[in-house]
Every structure is written in structure tokens, then in C-alpha cells.
Amino acid sequence: MQRRLILKGLGASAVALPGLAACGTAxxxxxxxxxxxxxxxxxxxxxxxxxxxxxxxxxxxxxxxxxxxxxxxxxxxxxxxxxxxxxxxxxxxxxxxxxxxxxxxxxxxxxxxxxxxxxxxxxxxxxxxxxxxxxxxxxxxxxxxxxGAGMLASVVNADLFAQYGVELPDDTTWTWDDYAAIANELTEKSGGAINGSGLTGGTDAGSVRYWARLHGNELYSEDGEVTLDPAVLAALWEYNLGLVESGGVESAAQSVESQSAGIEGGSLATGKIAMGFGYNTQITPLLAASGADLRLLQLPGNAEAAANFIKxxxxxxxxxxxxxxxxxxxxxxxxxxxxxxxxxxxxxxxxxxxxxxxxxxxxxxxxxxxxxxxxxxTAVAGPPVAVTPNGGSGFDPMVQRYTQEVMFGERTPQEAAEAFIDELKSEIDAAA
Amino acid sequence: MTDTFATTTRPPSGPAPRRARGGFRPVRSIAKHALLILCALVMLYPVLWMVVSSLRPNDVIFRDPSLLLNDLETGNYAEGWTAFADPFSVYLVNSSIVVLGAIVGNLVSCSMAAYAFARLEFTAKRWWFAIMLLTIMLPIHVIIVPQYVLFAQLGWVNTFLPLIVPKLLATDAFFVFLMVQFIRGVPIELDEAARIDGAGHPRIFAQIILPLMVPALAATAIFTFIWTWNDFFSQLIYLTDPDIYTVPLALRAFVDAQAGTNWGDALAMSVVSLVPIFLVFLFGQRFLLRGIATTGGK
Amino acid sequence: MSATTELRSLGRQGSTAKRQNKVAFWFLLPWFVGLFAITLGPMVASLFLSFTDYNLLQPAEFNGLENFTRMLGDERLHRSLGVTFTYVLVSVPVQLGLALALAVVLDRGVRGLAFYRSMFYLPSLLGASVAIAVLWRMVFGADGLFNEGLGLLGIEGRGWISEPETALGTLITLNVWTFGSPMVIFLAGLRQIPRVYYEAASVDGASRGRQFLSVTLPLLTPIIFFNLVLQIIHAFQSFTQAFIVSGGTGGPADSTLFYTLYLYQRGFGNFDMGYASALAWLLLLIVGAFTAVNFWASKYWVFYND
CATH class of the missing domain: 3.40.190.10 (Periplasmic binding protein-like II)
Known part of the structure; x- marks a missing residue:
């Protein structure tokens, strides 16, 4: 009985290799x-x-x-x-x-x-x-x-805006400069109890794609090449570094915590920030977890550029x-x-x-x-984005890693942007 | 056994038959207990937090690291219990089946292999032992795909067999090595005495060695229980039908980073799943202490 | 029975040693079956795959030593080696020391022994529970309990698990805190020491400290050795804790990128299973070398009764 099991087992593992190699299409x-x-x-x-x-x-x-x-x-x-x-x-x-x-x-x-x-x-x-x-x-x-269809949105906590006497922005006109000013104002008026905003990008593909499209750039081309301009990505990080410096955006450490805490434990749901980025469909769990008056606003700059897209x-x-x-x-x-x-x-x-x-x-x-x-x-969507190419499945953790390196001062934005794009390209080339 | 003698000399090990040791050094004793209790509290905090949080409404869980309970929310338990198509008891039962199979398997097969390595001479023993240790040095992530192919061809996928049969075949070198070390701690004179009485290896193994290595067997059983109970990856890969999901699979399935997680339910069921392993440890630990000091040395 | 089974003398027994191949075979039969039917096949398969570009979804193609030469220039691999070695070299000795110390304390006649033992073992029960990741953020986060405690002492805290400089240290602390398993093995080992030795020692008038050094410690060396070997093997493969706490990323900024976490990311996250297999075999070589050195060194300090 046991001997038969050996033979059977060995036989099976002998076929295993061809089985692995020839994972066919039946x-x-x-x-x-x-x-x-x-x-x-x-x-x-x-x-x-x-x-x-x-x-x-x-x-x-x-x-x-x-x-x-x-x-x-x-x-x-x-x-x-x-x-x-x-x-x-x-x-x-x-x-x-x-x-x-x-x-x-x-x-x-x-x-x-x-x-x-x-x-x-x-x-x-x-x-x-x-x-x-x-x-x-x-x-x-x-x-x-x-x-299902989703779309990136600015999620704002109207309760916190009211509490600190900051006016809700007009999302049909607001720009990134407006966004920064409001974020700083919220932090100031709260006396540092909250930060105005979370990171405005660099945590997932959607936010990077939006930023790129605002600058006339795309993350990927239709034929699956990485077309992101390092200068554009660097500018995204520069923008956030500036806001972290001025207090408008929460600290690098808080961002890391918020990100790994999921929707319910994140800074937006726990009321540590008044503005953040998220997909429109995440509003339901956010509402449930925060118990606050959350609203979905158009992304800064979108009304003009129509850079947002349906995902x-x-x-x-x-x-x-x-x-x-x-x-x-x-x-x-x-x-x-x-x-x-x-x-x-x-x-x-x-x-x-x-x-x-x-x-x-x-x-x-x-x-x-x-x-x-x-x-x-109501949100204005531009043309659809190219599908993430083969080899790009690790995008989110990769961009988070570089964002963290920039935010913790381990690399300059420009250096990080170049290294990031090199790494992404080599992943995609290797998979092709 | 010279119990009275042992008591007066206070051996560091032993069954501690007399608890009362008179009124010596009460200050030191109090200090010792205070220190131990303080340590115990630090150790206990996470579990207490889990229990307390499982009794909180969802929107409080993430804001309150304290252990004070303001509003009691027992609904998490009822909701968590019935969150999936099967009641949570199904997952508890499934986990128990896997765990029991694994314990029996490890106790029998590992102790046999350990006896051979510790007490018998055979060709290329060092090399076999080295191979055994090597088998636990590769991370499961590169083993799992070929192993899955193997079990799929045996038709074992979506049964408990891939989780239990390897244990019956002593694939867990950790426990073999553990038992080898314990058997080697048993004085060889005991074997020799039995041999003079005409006992063969099966009898020496069953009647001399096994009773003397109860602590190692208990450690094996307890560890197998806990590690199998908490094991996620292999159960994830091999169990596909939700009706045979185990506790770790169900617990993870509560968490959805995109669409939202009901943390109250998840924590409530985490607490429920802790109860069996805690009880097992509580009652199993007495067997850890049945050393040679209490059972042997006649 | 002249079979003194000193492990290191195995395989080169003197002429007096009688081989017991037949009876050994029967005792080892389950293990042999497992080895040849279940364990070895997948191991050999992964070795084979380490010389290929296997991506899980397509047939593997032989690519010679490419995976291994790629390791030389792989900065994340080097980082993960640094993280893992730091972790092994710090957490193993500290955890074992603590486990041994508490095992010795708890083995003695303390009232409520069973209670303390259970309490100290509790954290080890939690395993990879989903609650753990949440909990650690609540405790060691920037607004966490630990910082509140520090605040009372007038010390300014920081994001212990979210800053690259402190994240690994925090993880090591968390690991040390689950010292329950080695402690339990030490406890069992202490009970295995025949009391006649203590009796003899106290007849000779040895103090308790002296007894510990001359009786307990030497007789416990096989168990210390076991814990050392296995904890090193486990620490090198440490995965779950970092996976849970960092959400599988090894972050912040790769500061907790354990070797197996990186291997897992390559294999499953990037479908780079050929390279992951090569990484696994490099790990096996490293761990194997550590273990071999351990066994070699053991002849100088491990005392066997047989």
C-alpha cells in the first residue's frame, strides 16, 4: 500500500514538470x-x-x-x-x-x-x-x-471644513494652487489638529495617470510602452513635498500608516485629514467608517483639462x-x-x-x-486610458516605494522618477 | 525519588510538589510577582484590545486604542458568525479536522523518524539527517506550484488530504529534530536495561522512549495545533470550495481593502477563533511538564 | 549496545558499530515516503525552474545562469539581504535569551505558574491574525498608544512602524515578543533533566547559581542547540509578520523587505517565478551554511546524554 503510494507519487511528480511547462489552453x-x-x-x-x-x-x-x-x-x-x-x-x-x-x-x-x-x-x-x-x-x-465603472475623485469632509470655518471649494474651477492653499488653510485653522489633505498622488496608478494627463502626458501608450515623463512624475512629488513642508499634507509617516490601514483605518475615515483622493465607489465604506458628511468633488484642474477617466x-x-x-x-x-x-x-x-x-x-x-x-x-471624463501592459501588475507597490523614498528624503524627486521609470520599463520588457 | 530531600534543596526543576515554602523572603516574592504581572499585562494587551474592540461599533475601533468600553456592541458576534453562507461553526469544524489529522500525523510519524535518528545506526545517517533539514529551508512560495500539480494529479485538491497526508509522512522536520534532541536526553542506560530484558526496538520505542518524551510530544501537539490552526497559505491554495474553508480563510475573507471591511465582525470572529487554541494551550501545558523527573529515574 | 549515537560521529562509526538498517528503515518508512513522494519532487522542480524564465502562466524556457547573474546587480535583493541578516542576528539571540530566562524563572516554584505561562504564551497564539496589523498601528503608529505613553514621560514619539529608520527595529521587537514557542521548548527541556544530578550537586554543596551553570545549562544544551538552529532557519524565512504589518510591500521604502517577502513579490506579484526559485535556492545555500556551521560548532558546546 505504502509502496504503491511511492510509485504513484513519483510518477506524478515526474509528470509534474511537463505539466508545469505545458500549461495549455484547452x-x-x-x-x-x-x-x-x-x-x-x-x-x-x-x-x-x-x-x-x-x-x-x-x-x-x-x-x-x-x-x-x-x-x-x-x-x-x-x-x-x-x-x-x-x-x-x-x-x-x-x-x-x-x-x-x-x-x-x-x-x-x-x-x-x-x-x-x-x-x-x-x-x-x-x-x-x-x-x-x-x-x-x-x-x-x-x-x-x-x-463596474469607477472614477477618481476628491473626497472632502464637509464637517471638518465647517468645523474650522473653511469654505468648500468650487470644484468646477479649482486648480492645484487652490488645492494647496485650501489644504494649508485647513491645517492652520485647525491649529494642527488635522492636516488639510493626504498625499495627492504616488500611491496608485490612477493618481499618477491623472497627473500625467493633466500635463499632456500618459503613463502607457496604446501599444504598452511606458511613456511617462520623469519630469512630470518628479513635479507630482515636488508638489507634495512642498505641501508636507507647509503642513497642508500629512507627514510621510502618517501617509504610510494611512495607506496600510485600508479604507476604514485611513486618515480620511478617521478624520485626520479633510481632503483626500479616492474612487467614487469607495464613498460607501468611507461614509460608514467616518460617520461624517463626505462629498465627492471633481479633481483639481479637471474641469478645464478633462484629464480624468473612467476605470x-x-x-x-x-x-x-x-x-x-x-x-x-x-x-x-x-x-x-x-x-x-x-x-x-x-x-x-x-x-x-x-x-x-x-x-x-x-x-x-x-x-x-x-x-x-x-x-x-457630472465629472468630465477624457478619452479612456490604455490598459496596464503585461508586467505592470506590480505598479502600485512599486510607486508607493518610490514615493516613500522621496517623502522620507532618501532620493530627490528627479532621481526617483528616473529610477522608477527605468524599473517599470524593465519589468514590462521582461514580461513581454 | 527522594521528595523530601528535593524539597529542602529546592531543585530548579521538578514537579514542585510543595507549593508553600514558608515565609522566606516575602518582599522578594512580591517583587517577583509584581514584575511577572507587569510583563503579563504587556503580553496580554493585544488580546484584551481584540476582545474589547470586538465589542465596539465599527466606527470606534480605529479611533480608540484604549481598553475602556463605552458602548457595548455585542451584535458583531452574531453578525460575524453568520457573515458567510456557512455559519462560522463550519469553519471551526473544518479547521479542527485538519488540525487533528495533522497532530496525529506529526506525533506518530515524527516520533518514529526521530527514534531512528537518535537511537539507531544506519547507512549514511548524517546525510539523511542533513537532507531532512534541507527540506524545510526552501520557502513554500516556490514549492507550492509543483506541489499543487502533484496533488492535483492525485485528485486531492479541494480536500483536506494535501494538508494532512504530508504530516502523516513526517515532512515537518522541525518536530523530528525536536524529538531527536529529547530522545538523546534520555539516558541510554534505560534502553540497555530494557534490551537485557529482551525488548526489541519497537518495544523500547513504545514503552521506554515514548513515555519519557511526553513533554516533547506535548510540545509537538501544541505547536502543530497552533501553527496549523493559524496557517493560511497552503489552506488558501488547496481549499477552493467555501464549504470546506478553514478559520484563517474565513477570517481573511472579511477584509476587503477596496470595498470596505466590517472590522467589528472580523475582530469578533478572531476572538472566537482564539478560544480553541488558548484552551488547548491551557490544558495541554501540563503535559509539557511531565518530564523524566516525574516519570522516570526509578 | 555500542551504538553511541553522537550525531557527528554518524556515518563514520568504528568497526564495533553494528548497522541496524533494517529496523531503521521501518521506523523511517513514513518519512521516506514523504520525502520521495511529496517533498523532493517539488524541490527538484524548483531547482530546475531556477535555471528558467518560468512566469507561472507560460512554458518555462531554459535561460542558463541568467537568474543568478541577475542577482549581482539586483539592488532590492541586496537590501533584502541586509534587512534579513539584521533581523536574524538581532532577533534570534534576544528572543532565545528572553525565552530561556523566562523558562528558568517559570520553571521554579512560582505561585500561579500555569497562569503566567499561559499569559506569556498568548502573543504567540495570535499568529497572523488580521487583527494584528490593525493593532500594531494602534500601538506603534504616530498617534498610537506607545507614543501617548512616551508623551507622559515628556518624550516625543514618532511613527515607529511607518518610518524607515525604526520600522525594522519595531518588527524585531514584535518578533521578540512572541518568544512563546522557544520558551515552551525550554520548559519541556528543563523537565527532562534528571533530578539525580541536582541532588548530587547539592550534596556537593553547590549553590543555586552554581547548579544552574554546572547542571542545568550543560544538560539543556541539546535543547538550546535545537532552538538556535531552528530559530535561525525560521528567522531567515520570516515572512508573515512583515507581510501583515506592511501590507505585503516590505515598506516603508523597503525598510522591512525580508528576503522571502521579496521572493514572494517576484514570484507572485511579478510572475517572475524562475527568478524567485533561484532566490529560494540562494536562501537555501545561506541557511544551509549557517546550519552547517552550527552543527560543526555544536561539538564544542553541546552535551549529549547518550
Missing amino acids: GGGDVELSDEPVTIRMTWWGADTRAELTNQAIAAFEKEHPNITVKGEFKDWAGYWDALATTTAANDSPDVIQMDELYLASYGDRGTLLDLADTSEYLDTSGFEAATLETGKIDGAQYAIPI PSMYWAVSSQSEHPAEAATLIDFLVNHEAAADILGTERGIPANPAMREHVAADLDEGGRLAVDYIE
């Missing part, structure tokens, strides 16, 4: 609904609320499609990507995958996602705007369908390893196109990217959802 050939009962796996990251709503949606789907059983798997963000990489490497990935913009090209370029054009019979994308669909395309292949909060994708691509596509179709699903899911994954569904859920939104929808409808 699906794609014949995309057809099976007549037999089929079980598909679906995976997402997210907390308990999302799990509950998604399970309800799955139940509704299974009722409509008695032939299909869906096994839902939920994980936390970091664990999700570890598990997805491991299972994909072992040719055992779930059929339906919740995807993020940062990782889309990393998976898509490497042939692990199905081009959803192959499943158009089951997944109808005609209701989406072309620009929205574009955010899920790589080299013309529709690897993913956007679920898909997440996507649905089908694994190219799926043996049941038709069923997987049918499930996604249900989730993004059917009112029955929209009724259940609401705005939990962001404001629905499908305009019909957005309209459908707009009727009964909570306060946060209403603020988020209002914002995305």
Missing part, C-alpha cells in the same frame, strides 16, 4: 452548451457582503439554468492572486474569473484568458458602450467584460483552460445583462458598466451609491 475550440449537467467554478475577491450577494445571484442563475451548477469561491485580495496564479499554472483554474485592470494584460497576453468574441453567442456585449468594452481588450481580443472597477473573464466556456459565458451574460442579477448585486462591485443596468439600479440606491452615481455623471 478551451476555445467548440463553444457549445452541453446537454449534460455541467459544474463550473467561479472565483472572486471580496468580503462577506460580496460573497452573500454573489451567492444569491448564483442561485438565481441556477434556477434559470437547471443544467448548470456554479461553485463560487471567494478569497481576500492578496490570497486571490496567489491562488489564481497557482491554479492557472497547474492548468486547474476556475472557469469564471473576476479580473482587475492591473492583471488583465498579465493573464491575457499569456494566453490564459478566452477571447470572449468566441462566446458571443452566449454573452451579449451589444448593450455596452464601445469605449467601455475597449478597457477589456488587449490587441483587439476581448479578454474581459467590465463589471473599470473590475471585470469578468473566462479562463482559456475552461472546459465549459459556453456555460461560463452564459453566467457572465446573466451577471452583466440581466435585471434579475442587477437587482441582487446592486452597486456592490461598482456602478454597473452596462448603461441599461446602471439605469435599472439607479432607482433604489443608498446614500453612498447615489453620491457615486451623481459623481460619475
Whole structure:
């Protein structure tokens, strides 16, 4: 018995290497609904609320499609990507995958996602705007369908403005100079009890992209090259260094703490700053955690330049390893196109990217959802941004590291900007 | 055993059979206890904070590092318990199954291997021992993918087998080495006496060595319990169906940095998940102290 | 039975030593099965992958020694080595010293022993609980409890876990604070010391300090040795604490970039598994060298009973 186990084990590990190397693409050939009962796996990251709503949606789907059983798997963000990489490497990935913009090209370029054009019979994308669909395309292949749309916003705490007698800015005209003046004023009038603002960039791709676009620059070109100008990035850091110096922006140490504390523990939610950057959809948890009168304002300078952009909060994708691509596509179709699903899911994954569904859920939104929808409808968006290229999935921690080095005075902005862009380029070149 | 003698000379180790030691040096004793209690409080603070915070409304948790409870919010426990499709008890049970399997596996397989390394002569023993230590020197992150392929081919993914079977096969060199060191602390004369009585190795192992290494076995059981109970990465990778999720997976799933986290629920369930390991330690520690001093040396 | 199983003399036994291969095989059978069926395969696979450009999602291609030559110019790797060596060299001795001291104190007849033992072990139970990261920020953050305490003493605090100069030191402190595991092993080891030795020593009129030095310490050396070897191995692989506290980044500004954290970032964050495998084998060489030196040195200070 034990000896057989040895042999079996050895045999298995002997095949393991070819198995690793040849993580193939099984699906794609014949995309057809099976007549037999089929079980598909679906995976997402997210907390308990999302799990509950998604399970309800799955139940509704299974009722409509008695032939299909869906096994839902939920994980936390970091664990999700570890598990997805491991299972994909072992040719055992779930059929339906919740995807993020940062990782889309990393998976898509490497042939692990199905081009959803192959499943158009089951997944109808005609209701989406072309620009929205574009955010899920790589080299013309529709690897993913956007679920929700988000947009970067200035989040301001109106209670703190009132408390310290500072007037709320007019976000249709304000500039970065106005922003700095208001931030400094808030700090001063509070006598140092709070800081006016958190860092205005350098903590994630969105803020860097916005700043670049304000300066007529882009982070990436359409063909996946890094086009960010070091001088532009350096200017972003210079701006923040100046504000930290004058007290308008919280100290480097506080920024680090706020960033690693998540939404609920961050400076905005705990009332240590009166202004910060965030995605419009984060307003709901921010409201819940802060208990304050938070508002979403247009980003400084945007009214004039229209540099802001719509970012898909997440996507649905089908694994190219799926043996049941038709069923997987049918499930996604249900989730993004059917009112029955929209009724259940609401705005939990962001404001629905499908305009019909957005309209459908707009009727009964909570306060946060209403603020988020209002914002995305009034904010001026420029053209869509290029998808993060393969190799760029580590952007956020990388830019945070350089931002910290600059803020703690370990490098000058110009030096850091050049080193950062070199590193980003080499990551992307290495992955291509 | 000369208990009376031992008491008068106050051996540093031993079962401390007499607690009362008369009224010697009360000042020193008080100072010692004061110091120990102070240390204990420092050690205890995080746990107390967790308990207190789990009884707070969400928006207070991040603002108050103190231990004073103003408004009691017991709802976190009820909510956290039922936050996912399965009640939290399911995760507790799943974790318990994995943990029990791992404990039995480690106790049996590691003690056997340890006996061989400590008491037997065999070809290339040093090299086998070195290989054993080498196997725990690679970080799991580079092992996990090939290992996953292996277990996937055995059809073990999404079962508890990848978490338990390796323990049955003594893959945890930490415990083998631990037991080797303890067995080598057992005087070899005891083995030899048994051998003269005609005992073979299985009997010496079962009747002499095992009873004398109860502290090491207890340490193994306790550590296996705690480490398996808290282990995240391998459980994350191998368990995919939420119905067989374990406690660490459920706890992490409370946290969502983008869409928001219900920290009250998360902390409440963290407290719940601490209870079993704390109880195990509390009741298990007595076995740590059953040394040779109390059971052997006849 | 002439098999004096002094570990270092293994493999070069004298002619009197009788091999017990057959019985040893049966005792080792589970371990052998595990080694060959479960452990060795993935290890060999990772060694193989360390000479490839494996990115997890595509077939691996052999790229010779490229991963290893790349290490020479990898500044983040050098930084992570610095962080890790600092951590190992500081936290292991301090933690073991504290664990041993408390084990000795708690082994003696103190009232309420079980209570203290449990209290001191509590932090080690917390493991990688999600609550821990939150808690440390509450305690060691710029507005944290620790700074409030310092404020009472008139000392100005700082962001202990959020400033590059102090973040590693704070993590080391946190690690020392979970000294429960080595302490428990020391406690078990103390109980393993036959009391006849103490009796003999006190007959000779040895003081308690003298007894500790001449009886306790020598007889505890196998356990001290064990803790030393394993704590070093574990410290080199230290991952969870830094991952939890820094949110997986090794920040601020890479000041807590532990070796395995960097390896993990390369392997999973950047799909750079070939390089991560090479890093893992470099780590194995380093840890293996430390362990070998430890074993070599042990013959001068570790006392075995057998």
C-alpha cells in the first residue's frame, strides 16, 4: 500500500514538470452548451457582503439554468492572486474569473484568458458602450467584460471644513494652487489638529495617470510602452513635498500608516485629514467608517483639462483552460445583462458598466451609491486610458516605494522618477 | 525519588510538589510577582484590545486604542458568525479536522523518524539527517506550484488530504529534530536495561522512549495545533470550495481593502477563533511538564 | 549496545558499530515516503525552474545562469539581504535569551505558574491574525498608544512602524515578543533533566547559581542547540509578520523587505517565478551554511546524554 503510494507519487511528480511547462489552453475550440449537467467554478475577491450577494445571484442563475451548477469561491485580495496564479499554472483554474485592470494584460497576453468574441453567442456585449468594452481588450481580443465603472475623485469632509470655518471649494474651477492653499488653510485653522489633505498622488496608478494627463502626458501608450515623463512624475512629488513642508499634507509617516490601514483605518475615515483622493465607489465604506458628511468633488484642474477617466472597477473573464466556456459565458451574460442579477448585486462591485443596468439600479440606491452615481455623471471624463501592459501588475507597490523614498528624503524627486521609470520599463520588457 | 530531600534543596526543576515554602523572603516574592504581572499585562494587551474592540461599533475601533468600553456592541458576534453562507461553526469544524489529522500525523510519524535518528545506526545517517533539514529551508512560495500539480494529479485538491497526508509522512522536520534532541536526553542506560530484558526496538520505542518524551510530544501537539490552526497559505491554495474553508480563510475573507471591511465582525470572529487554541494551550501545558523527573529515574 | 549515537560521529562509526538498517528503515518508512513522494519532487522542480524564465502562466524556457547573474546587480535583493541578516542576528539571540530566562524563572516554584505561562504564551497564539496589523498601528503608529505613553514621560514619539529608520527595529521587537514557542521548548527541556544530578550537586554543596551553570545549562544544551538552529532557519524565512504589518510591500521604502517577502513579490506579484526559485535556492545555500556551521560548532558546546 505504502509502496504503491511511492510509485504513484513519483510518477506524478515526474509528470509534474511537463505539466508545469505545458500549461495549455484547452478551451476555445467548440463553444457549445452541453446537454449534460455541467459544474463550473467561479472565483472572486471580496468580503462577506460580496460573497452573500454573489451567492444569491448564483442561485438565481441556477434556477434559470437547471443544467448548470456554479461553485463560487471567494478569497481576500492578496490570497486571490496567489491562488489564481497557482491554479492557472497547474492548468486547474476556475472557469469564471473576476479580473482587475492591473492583471488583465498579465493573464491575457499569456494566453490564459478566452477571447470572449468566441462566446458571443452566449454573452451579449451589444448593450455596452464601445469605449467601455475597449478597457477589456488587449490587441483587439476581448479578454474581459467590465463589471463596474469607477472614477477618481476628491473626497472632502464637509464637517471638518465647517468645523474650522473653511469654505468648500468650487470644484468646477479649482486648480492645484487652490488645492494647496485650501489644504494649508485647513491645517492652520485647525491649529494642527488635522492636516488639510493626504498625499495627492504616488500611491496608485490612477493618481499618477491623472497627473500625467493633466500635463499632456500618459503613463502607457496604446501599444504598452511606458511613456511617462520623469519630469512630470518628479513635479507630482515636488508638489507634495512642498505641501508636507507647509503642513497642508500629512507627514510621510502618517501617509504610510494611512495607506496600510485600508479604507476604514485611513486618515480620511478617521478624520485626520479633510481632503483626500479616492474612487467614487469607495464613498460607501468611507461614509460608514467616518460617520461624517463626505462629498465627492471633481479633481483639481479637471474641469478645464478633462484629464480624468473612467476605470473599470473590475471585470469578468473566462479562463482559456475552461472546459465549459459556453456555460461560463452564459453566467457572465446573466451577471452583466440581466435585471434579475442587477437587482441582487446592486452597486456592490461598482456602478454597473452596462448603461441599461446602471439605469435599472439607479432607482433604489443608498446614500453612498447615489453620491457615486451623481459623481460619475457630472465629472468630465477624457478619452479612456490604455490598459496596464503585461508586467505592470506590480505598479502600485512599486510607486508607493518610490514615493516613500522621496517623502522620507532618501532620493530627490528627479532621481526617483528616473529610477522608477527605468524599473517599470524593465519589468514590462521582461514580461513581454 | 527522594521528595523530601528535593524539597529542602529546592531543585530548579521538578514537579514542585510543595507549593508553600514558608515565609522566606516575602518582599522578594512580591517583587517577583509584581514584575511577572507587569510583563503579563504587556503580553496580554493585544488580546484584551481584540476582545474589547470586538465589542465596539465599527466606527470606534480605529479611533480608540484604549481598553475602556463605552458602548457595548455585542451584535458583531452574531453578525460575524453568520457573515458567510456557512455559519462560522463550519469553519471551526473544518479547521479542527485538519488540525487533528495533522497532530496525529506529526506525533506518530515524527516520533518514529526521530527514534531512528537518535537511537539507531544506519547507512549514511548524517546525510539523511542533513537532507531532512534541507527540506524545510526552501520557502513554500516556490514549492507550492509543483506541489499543487502533484496533488492535483492525485485528485486531492479541494480536500483536506494535501494538508494532512504530508504530516502523516513526517515532512515537518522541525518536530523530528525536536524529538531527536529529547530522545538523546534520555539516558541510554534505560534502553540497555530494557534490551537485557529482551525488548526489541519497537518495544523500547513504545514503552521506554515514548513515555519519557511526553513533554516533547506535548510540545509537538501544541505547536502543530497552533501553527496549523493559524496557517493560511497552503489552506488558501488547496481549499477552493467555501464549504470546506478553514478559520484563517474565513477570517481573511472579511477584509476587503477596496470595498470596505466590517472590522467589528472580523475582530469578533478572531476572538472566537482564539478560544480553541488558548484552551488547548491551557490544558495541554501540563503535559509539557511531565518530564523524566516525574516519570522516570526509578 | 555500542551504538553511541553522537550525531557527528554518524556515518563514520568504528568497526564495533553494528548497522541496524533494517529496523531503521521501518521506523523511517513514513518519512521516506514523504520525502520521495511529496517533498523532493517539488524541490527538484524548483531547482530546475531556477535555471528558467518560468512566469507561472507560460512554458518555462531554459535561460542558463541568467537568474543568478541577475542577482549581482539586483539592488532590492541586496537590501533584502541586509534587512534579513539584521533581523536574524538581532532577533534570534534576544528572543532565545528572553525565552530561556523566562523558562528558568517559570520553571521554579512560582505561585500561579500555569497562569503566567499561559499569559506569556498568548502573543504567540495570535499568529497572523488580521487583527494584528490593525493593532500594531494602534500601538506603534504616530498617534498610537506607545507614543501617548512616551508623551507622559515628556518624550516625543514618532511613527515607529511607518518610518524607515525604526520600522525594522519595531518588527524585531514584535518578533521578540512572541518568544512563546522557544520558551515552551525550554520548559519541556528543563523537565527532562534528571533530578539525580541536582541532588548530587547539592550534596556537593553547590549553590543555586552554581547548579544552574554546572547542571542545568550543560544538560539543556541539546535543547538550546535545537532552538538556535531552528530559530535561525525560521528567522531567515520570516515572512508573515512583515507581510501583515506592511501590507505585503516590505515598506516603508523597503525598510522591512525580508528576503522571502521579496521572493514572494517576484514570484507572485511579478510572475517572475524562475527568478524567485533561484532566490529560494540562494536562501537555501545561506541557511544551509549557517546550519552547517552550527552543527560543526555544536561539538564544542553541546552535551549529549547518550
